[in-house]
Amino acid sequence: MINYRNGLAGFLCIILFIxxxxxPSRAQDxxxxxxxxxxxxxxxxxxxxxxxxxxxxxxxxxxxNIYGNIxxxxxxxxxxxxxxxxxxxxxxxxxxxxxxxxxxxFLNYTDSLYEITVGNFYEQFGNxxxxxxxxxxxxxxxxxxxxxxMVFRPLNGLTxxxxxxxxxxxxxxxxxxxxxxxxxxxxxxxxxxQSATTIxxxxxxxxxxxxxxxxxxxxxxxxxxxxxxxxxxxxxxxxSSEYAWRIxxxxxxxxxxxxxxxxxxxxxxxxxxxxGVLLSGKYxxxxxxxxxxxxxxxxxxxxxxxxTTRQHTYSLPAMYPYATQxxxxxxxxxxxxxxxxxxxxxxxxxGTNITLSASxxxxxDKERLNDTTIIGTSGTKGYTAKFGKIGDEKYYxxxxxxxxxxxxxxxxxxxxxxxxxxxxxxxxGHPGAESVKAFIAYADFSYRIGDTQNIRIEAQHLSTKQDKxxxxxxxxxxxxxxxxxxxxxDQYNYGNNDSEKRIHYYSLNLGHNQGPHRLAINFGKQRxxxxxxGGICRRVPSAFAGGITFSTTF
Amino acid sequence: MxxxxxxxILFFALSISVSAQQxxxxxxxxxxxxxxxxxxxxxxxxxxxxxxxxxxxxxxxPCIKELSAIADLYEDxxxxxxxxxxxxxxxxxxxxxxxxxxxxxxxWDFEFYLDSNSDLRRAMGVTNVPHTFILNGNKEVVxxxxxYTEGSEKELIKEIKSLIKKP
Numbered sequence: 001m002i003n004y005r006n007g008l009a010g011f012l013c014i015i016l017f018i019x020x021x022x023x024p025s026r027a028q029d030x031x032x033x034x035x036x037x038x039x040x041x042x043x044x045x046x047x048x049x050x051x052x053x054x055x056x057x058x059x060x061x062x063x064x065n066i067y068g069n070i071x072x073x074x075x076x077x078x079x080x081x082x083x084x085x086x087x088x089x090x091x092x093x094x095x096x097x098x099x100x101x102x103x104x105x106f107l108n109y110t111d112s113l114y115e116i117t118v119g120n121f122y123e124q125f126g127n128x129x130x131x132x133x134x135x136x137x138x139x140x141x142x143x144x145x146x147x148x149x150m151v152f153r154p155l156n157g158l159t160x161x162x163x164x165x166x167x168x169x170x171x172x173x174x175x176x177x178x179x180x181x182x183x184x185x186x187x188x189x190x191x192x193x194q195s196a197t198t199i200x201x202x203x204x205x206x207x208x209x210x211x212x213x214x215x216x217x218x219x220x221x222x223x224x225x226x227x228x229x230x231x232x233x234x235x236x237x238x239x240s241s242e243y244a245w246r247i248x249x250x251x252x253x254x255x256x257x258x259x260x261x262x263x264x265x266x267x268x269x270x271x272x273x274x275x276g277v278l279l280s281g282k283y284x285x286x287x288x289x290x291x292x293x294x295x296x297x298x299x300x301x302x303x304x305x306x307x308t309t310r311q312h313t314y315s316l317p318a319m320y321p322y323a324t325q326x327x328x329x330x331x332x333x334x335x336x337x338x339x340x341x342x343x344x345x346x347x348x349x350x351g352t353n354i355t356l357s358a359s360x361x362x363x364x365d366k367e368r369l370n371d372t373t374i375i376g377t378s379g380t381k382g383y384t385a386k387f388g389k390i391g392d393e394k395y396y397x398x399x400x401x402x403x404x405x406x407x408x409x410x411x412x413x414x415x416x417x418x419x420x421x422x423x424x425x426x427x428x429g430h431p432g433a434e435s436v437k438a439f440i441a442y443a444d445f446s447y448r449i450g451d452t453q454n455i456r457i458e459a460q461h462l463s464t465k466q467d468k469x470x471x472x473x474x475x476x477x478x479x480x481x482x483x484x485x486x487x488x489x490d491q492y493n494y495g496n497n498d499s500e501k502r503i504h505y506y507s508l509n510l511g512h513n514q515g516p517h518r519l520a521i522n523f524g525k526q527r528x529x530x531x532x533x534g535g536i537c538r539r540v541p542s543a544f545a546g547g548i549t550f551s552t553t554f
Numbered sequence: 555m556x557x558x559x560x561x562x563i564l565f566f567a568l569s570i571s572v573s574a575q576q577x578x579x580x581x582x583x584x585x586x587x588x589x590x591x592x593x594x595x596x597x598x599x600x601x602x603x604x605x606x607x608x609x610x611x612x613x614x615x616p617c618i619k620e621l622s623a624i625a626d627l628y629e630d631x632x633x634x635x636x637x638x639x640x641x642x643x644x645x646x647x648x649x650x651x652x653x654x655x656x657x658x659x660x661x662w663d664f665e666f667y668l669d670s671n672s673d674l675r676r677a678m679g680v681t682n683v684p685h686t687f688i689l690n691g692n693k694e695v696v697x698x699x700x701x702y703t704e705g706s707e708k709e710l711i712k713e714i715k716s717l718i719k720k721p
Contacts, residue, residue: 035578035579035581036578037677037678037679038579038679039579039679039680039681041681069676069679070678071677072580073579073581073677078581078677097664105663109584112594120619121671122672122676124647124670124671127647128647133669134646134648134672136677137681153592157590157591157592186590186591186592189591189592198589198590200590216651231590233589233590237657238589238651238654240651256584264687267651269651269654269655270655271654271655271657271658271659272658273658273661274658274659274661275655275658275659276655276656276657276658276659277655278651278652278655279700280651289683304646304647306646306647306648306649308649311613311648313613313614323626335655337655337658337659337660339659341663342582351661353659353660355659369714380584390679445683446704448704448705451708452704452706452708453703453705454703454705456704459593460600465708471581478705479704480703480705481703481704481705481706481708481709482699482705482706482708482709483628484700484703485703508716511701512700513699513700513703515697515699516698516699516700518700518701551682553678553679553680553681553685553698553700554679
């Protein structure tokens with residue numbers, strides 16, 4: 001990764017710059033008038049082995065993820081670095097993270113016209129279909145670029161960006177170099193800044209250069225992709241669309257086919273006080289794009305193709321989460337948020353929030369090139385697909401309803417139900433696995449005692465005849481604001497066909513918050529998913545462990 | 555060796571921060587309004603009165619609880635202290651389009667911005683949401699809290715009241 005000597009050299013340069021600045025008062029300013037912010041995060045687990053939940057063997061027992069960011073700002077100048085240590089990485093994170101050092105380092109200058117960054121940076125063009133470099137520590141994703149970024153804002157509303165760099169690959173870099181250009185113009189912000197209507201147009205181009213060392217195929221060394229987008233906001237209406245196209249890019253994820261890729265995302269919404277309606281649709285054909293053609297899983301992604309499905313926050317409705325199929329997928333989502341007015345029959349004294357959501361994902365229609373070539377044969381064009389034509393294999397659906405009601409100042413209830421279809425063969429890549437049809441119901445009761453204490457009970461149930469069968473879950477949480485939280489959870493897989501796998505996934509959590517500091521202690525068995533305990537949400541892998549997490553911001 | 559050097563850098567930087575006793579001001583970053591206009595955080599303003607800066611996401615249940623709890627008390631808070639709440643959504647492309655309908659349906663009356671590329675989030679060292687800051691009249695960070703538990707909004711208003719009492 002970044003050689004620590006370079007990190008050191010970088011900081012020495014800054015210090016030298018401070019010391020050599022001619023005016024002593026200015027040098028003093030560099031310290032006095034500067035602003036320093038940052039954070040620390042450390043999570044360490046002790047792993048127990050448990051054959052019933054088939055935990056991975058952890059020979060070192062203890063594993064830890066640690067990082068610290070520090071940002072220095074003085075006038076228009078910014079610098080920052082991040083130290084990371086994975087000793088070794090927690091279960092669920094890629095073992096290639098093992099190691100420690102300065103993983104992120106940048107220098108930046110920002111004024112109202114220019115923004116220049118050298119070193120590591122994150123960036124997104126439009127919705128990120130052809131370029132998105134981002135960081136999500138909970139997911140173990142960090143595909144930051146190392147290189148140069150320039151942003152130019154010549155007019156109010158016009159933003160032009162250019163980047164060149166190599167993406168982070170754990171403690172190394174991508175073999176490919178990415179070049180990108182993006183322009184976005186908010187037309188009415190430039191022409192009439194008082195306008196209540198907004199029209200935005202934008203376009204981007206991204207190209208990857210990677211040497212062709214393949215003995216078998218003659219591969220394109222420069223792979224270009226283009227995207228165009230437009231959006232309109234007016235009087236509560238919002239309409240937005242982005243289309244992207246990429247030249248053929250035989251890669252590990254598309255089985256080395258010489259086919260172009262394309263993707264279309266369309267979203268429309270209407271919002272007014274008490275009502276929000278969202279509709280979105282997408283069509284994706286062979287649009288996986290990475291800064292290395294050999295990369296797989298979540299590594300070195302340039303394209304970001306988000307699922308258009310509801311992101312559930314309760315555990316059991318989030319048990320079978322959909323993942324976009326970049327090689328081909330058509331999907332749609334409709335969601336209505338409605339506030340039943342206060343003091344009405346259904347609304348009650350404080351009003352009731354209702355969310356109704358429906359989403360679906362299908363395959364796209366792929367035709368054979370000819371009678372003798374099967375779809376997706378390496379070294380061929382793979383298949384033909386008529387733009388927008390939906391295939392006949394269903395990947396996913398989710399129909400859900402959630403009601404949120406405040407009964408009194410003290411008592412609140414959330415209740416919901418969902419029906420899901422989950423094509424396990426496609427989404428998890430288990431050929432022949434039976435698709436899961438699940439019905440989930442849940443309720444969340446929250447009762448406040450006095451000014452600061454609160455008791456919350458969650459009850460959830462998932463019923464399915466497939467996969468692991470039925471689940472029941474109960475959570476009890478007691479909090480004393482603003483410092484303490486304590487919770488006990490049990491997820492019980494009582495419906496498993498194999499009676500030995502009818503396991504209680506229990507966990508205990510204790511959290512202490514004081515201003516920017518948070519200390520949490522947890523113990524138990526956890527299955528993969530998004531959990532929210534004591535007010536913090538994050539994604540967790542499955543394990544049987546006891547651990548301590550500490551975080552602070554300064 | 556590598557670890558020591560790296561830690562050395564961090565501690566060095568830290569020692570600067572401690573010795574300097576500087577104020578932590580609001581970083582300059584570009585965010586977007588809900589109707590798509592690009593705005594610099596340098597334009598955030600409340601005429602010398604305190605600002606609550608709250609990082610949240612549409613998929614984060616505690617965040618929604620916190621904003622709902624504040625919404626119920628917001629008029630009183632504004633009358634008493636003149637405070638303004640600026641809510642920064644860290645929703646990315648997956649859920650950013652949910653923000654507008656959600657905010658409308660809830661009827662929240664705050665100032666909303668989108669930080670889809672997480673530029674402001676990173677600059678302020680925010681790891682998880684909710685993460686709430688209080689800025690004083692000079693837009694310096696004077697208080698922060700990560701997490702929401704029922705009732706912790708009381709701590710916020712207490713901090714704000716003690717802030718406006720100071721000369």
